[in-house]
Amino acid sequence: MKVCKPKSRKGGSVATIIGVIIFLIVIASIANALRNLLIPVVQSPDGCGAGGATSMNVAGKSAVLSELRDSSFWAMVRASAQNTTQSLLHDTVLGYIDKDQEWRNWSLQYMPGAAEWADGFGPYINAQLILLQTRALASGNVTKAFGVLEDQVSRASGVVIAGVDFLYFNGASALRTYFETGSPALAYCASYPSQLQQLWDQAFNPNLAEQERAHSLGQALAISGVTLVFAGAGGFSDRFKVALDKVGLADSWDTIKPHLGKIGSTVSAKAAHLTFMLLQKLTQRFPKDRTWVTGLTSDRMASMAELLSEKGFSKDAIEQRIAKFIQAAGSAANEDDIAAADDAVSLRDGGGIVAKVASDRSIYLFTDGSRTEYIQTKSLQDTVPGFVLGKGSILELRILKSGAIMYSEYRGGATWQPSMPSELASPGDELSVGIHVLTTDEFVKNLSPATLANEQGFRLMPTAVELSKFRLSGDMVEIQVTQELGEPASTFSLSGRIVQPIDIHYGDVYLQVEMKDYFGQTRDFKIHHDGHTPAWLGIEAGSGFPRVSFLTFDGVRLRVVYVLSQNDINIATIYLGDPSILYTFGEITNVLPIDTGGAKSALLITKVTFNRQMESSMLGMDSDYVHGRLGAEIAYSYAKHKLGLTDVVLAEISKGGKDLYTADGKVVIQARFLTQTKALSTDDVGHTVRAQLNDLVTKLRQDFQNNKSATTGYAVLSYLDNDGVVKTIVVEVAPP
Numbered sequence: 001m002k003v004c005k006p007k008s009r010k011g012g013s014v015a016t017i018i019g020v021i022i023f024l025i026v027i028a029s030i031a032n033a034l035r036n037l038l039i040p041v042v043q044s045p046d047g048c049g050a051g052g053a054t055s056m057n058v059a060g061k062s063a064v065l066s067e068l069r070d071s072s073f074w075a076m077v078r079a080s081a082q083n084t085t086q087s088l089l090h091d092t093v094l095g096y097i098d099k100d101q102e103w104r105n106w107s108l109q110y111m112p113g114a115a116e117w118a119d120g121f122g123p124y125i126n127a128q129l130i131l132l133q134t135r136a137l138a139s140g141n142v143t144k145a146f147g148v149l150e151d152q153v154s155r156a157s158g159v160v161i162a163g164v165d166f167l168y169f170n171g172a173s174a175l176r177t178y179f180e181t182g183s184p185a186l187a188y189c190a191s192y193p194s195q196l197q198q199l200w201d202q203a204f205n206p207n208l209a210e211q212e213r214a215h216s217l218g219q220a221l222a223i224s225g226v227t228l229v230f231a232g233a234g235g236f237s238d239r240f241k242v243a244l245d246k247v248g249l250a251d252s253w254d255t256i257k258p259h260l261g262k263i264g265s266t267v268s269a270k271a272a273h274l275t276f277m278l279l280q281k282l283t284q285r286f287p288k289d290r291t292w293v294t295g296l297t298s299d300r301m302a303s304m305a306e307l308l309s310e311k312g313f314s315k316d317a318i319e320q321r322i323a324k325f326i327q328a329a330g331s332a333a334n335e336d337d338i339a340a341a342d343d344a345v346s347l348r349d350g351g352g353i354v355a356k357v358a359s360d361r362s363i364y365l366f367t368d369g370s371r372t373e374y375i376q377t378k379s380l381q382d383t384v385p386g387f388v389l390g391k392g393s394i395l396e397l398r399i400l401k402s403g404a405i406m407y408s409e410y411r412g413g414a415t416w417q418p419s420m421p422s423e424l425a426s427p428g429d430e431l432s433v434g435i436h437v438l439t440t441d442e443f444v445k446n447l448s449p450a451t452l453a454n455e456q457g458f459r460l461m462p463t464a465v466e467l468s469k470f471r472l473s474g475d476m477v478e479i480q481v482t483q484e485l486g487e488p489a490s491t492f493s494l495s496g497r498i499v500q501p502i503d504i505h506y507g508d509v510y511l512q513v514e515m516k517d518y519f520g521q522t523r524d525f526k527i528h529h530d531g532h533t534p535a536w537l538g539i540e541a542g543s544g545f546p547r548v549s550f551l552t553f554d555g556v557r558l559r560v561v562y563v564l565s566q567n568d569i570n571i572a573t574i575y576l577g578d579p580s581i582l583y584t585f586g587e588i589t590n591v592l593p594i595d596t597g598g599a600k601s602a603l604l605i606t607k608v609t610f611n612r613q614m615e616s617s618m619l620g621m622d623s624d625y626v627h628g629r630l631g632a633e634i635a636y637s638y639a640k641h642k643l644g645l646t647d648v649v650l651a652e653i654s655k656g657g658k659d660l661y662t663a664d665g666k667v668v669i670q671a672r673f674l675t676q677t678k679a680l681s682t683d684d685v686g687h688t689v690r691a692q693l694n695d696l697v698t699k700l701r702q703d704f705q706n707n708k709s710a711t712t713g714y715a716v717l718s719y720l721d722n723d724g725v726v727k728t729i730v731v732e733v734a735p736p
Contacts, residue, residue, distance in 0.1 A: 080218025094121045100269040110243035163231030169261025248283035252294040259298035274322040281329040293335040299366045300342035307350030343379035352434040374415040386437035394438040405531035444472040450534035518575040519649040580637040584609040605728040631673030635716035665709040670696045674719035704735045
């Protein structure tokens with residue numbers, strides 16, 4: 001068999017040394033097999049070799065050893081070794097030098113003896129395997145090979161694997177990955193030397209198939225050869241450290257290399273090299289802060305590359321952006337300028353930035369353990385529409401993968417430090433997030449449905465309602481509410497006009513709207529939302545906006561339950577329909593003379609009919625508020641249909657003062673409803689009615705004093721008589 005010798009080239013002497021090393025490894029494997037024929041293998045109890053050269057008794061394994069002279073067996077060995085070498089080099093500095101001419105040029109400039117590697121390490125070591133095959137086929141001196149075994153295997157097993165890790169961009173080396181996941185048997189072997197020894201043993205185990213032995217031998221040849229070249233004395237690792245020291249990146253290498261690896265795997269080896277050049281330039285620009293600036297910038301550059309790649313940008317487009325940063329680095333005024341510029345590109349082109357969650361749930365970009373970089377607001381300027389540097393605003397932070405949203409306040413300043421809610425992320429998480437200035441339109445779009453339960457068990461109300469949909473139309477917000485009032489469920493809408501833009505108070509974002517009732521009066525509400533949990537409402541009550549715990553609509557009344565404290569639960573009634581449709585009046589008679597001072601006239605409605613079952617059921621409730629509401633509605637119906645007043649306003653009776661009044665202020669009305677009269681004698685009913693009417697007239701006199709424009713007053717007293725009929729007395733009163 002004729003084999004051509006490799007052509008001579010620059011650095012050939014070192015190449016010869018490498019060839020000799022790999023040759024010795026092959027000889028070592030042969031000697032190891034022969035030694036196994038003689039002496040039992042020394043193993044730990046779990047079956048792992050002790051590491052280094054060992055002797056084994058493999059009597060009767062001559063057929064296995066004869067495979068070393070079989071070219072077809074060697075073809076399988078070579079294929080395994082080539083695949084293993086390729087995988088081991090994939091994420092290494094040498095692998096990048098093989099892929100990219102710029103990496104090679106850099107190594108030629110800064111690394112001692114770099115010319116030896118300039119043509120590519122992978123192709124060279126694979127060529128050496130062919131030469132090893134030829135020498136192995138011609139080898140017959142087993143005694144000499146035995147001596148080489150103890151030296152060579154011990155040297156390969158004695159290499160500190162940390163030196164190999166130094167050259168891997170993505171943290172732990174592929175050797176570690178292989179030994180952890182590549183072989184169930186080797187997974188039991190905790191140390192690199194014992195794992196390497198185990199591979200040699202498998203290569204000559206007659207109980208394994210020929211293909212399995214060839215695969216193990218190829219792996220062992222590749223792993224031993226690459227390990228010695230990487231981390232052996234004077235190997236590539238030492239030379240690369242010298243080069244890093246020359247360009248000022250030695251101290252930060254462990255920090256920056258995972259980011260370079262991410263850029264290389266996400267985009268290209270060229271993109272990783274461009275980033276490396278950028279970092280080299282920044283160390284010259286900021287020599288005192290070089291470890292910080294290179295760590296920060298490489299982190300942000302890797303994040304940018306990842307987002308742009310996910311967005312569909314080509315590797316050329318990403319490489320062009322990195323090249324522009326190299327130009328900008330020479331004139332950067334601050335050490336975080338390029339990092340902020342990275343984030344600006346991420347936001348503008350990639351739709352977000354990559355951030356991390358600290359132990360206190362604050363969002364940050366990068367830390368070296370003693371210093372932390374938060375979101376630079378200069379990166380938001382001109383990239384986030386509507387954002388103005390130094391001007392307070394509400395910002396929306398959206399997690400890109402899940403779509404979850406949170407809001408945070410920017411109060412001005414050079415940094416923004418939002419805090420991530422526990423339901424969205426945990427400390428240590430890394431998130432890709434989009435940032436936007438929160439607008440009213442976005443706020444309404446983001447509102448989450450909310451279910452309100454009738455926790456107090458109010459009668460004549462459903463057990464639950466859902467604020468199901470929110471819609472913005474101009475300056476009007478519409479809330480669609482679904483309530484269970486039998487089958488099928490009913491739906492109604494509430495509409496409110498925005499009275500001020502969205503605001504934030506101690507992290508609470510809200511939109512204030514006013515709702516107009518049937519009488520033209522308004523009541524303010526606040527719609528609260530944090531972006532991700534159910535929205536909730538607050539209702540104007542006194543000087544505050546207590547939380548709405550429940551609401552329901554019966555076709556006329558919107559009843560809103562709100563809680564001021566545990567023992568202070570209130571109901572506000574807002575009329576969205578005409579309450580006069582609820583009642584029909586029977587015969588009306590004159591009842592004067594009546595013992596009520598100041599009365600001009602008094603009329604008796606002999607029967608008030610409730611037109612719905614709802615009001616009849618309310619009559620049977622033990623609630624002064626509910627009964628007072630019925631009395632006010634009857635008074636309104638009389639004023640509208642019998643007095644012809646078209647602008648009567650029915651006020652909230654729980655507030656005190658006049659219960660009803662006309663919009664022009666000329667008429668004031670006091671209303672009341674009695675139910676205890678049903679159990680009284682006729683005489684007692686009369687006494688009670690007169691006393692209550694006098695009390696109402698007294699209140700009217702107070703109303704006249706407080707409403708100087710009032711010219712007429714009415715006291716409207718409704719009561720449930722002992723005959724079971726609802727009756728109403730209306731007394732007209734003139735001002736004093």
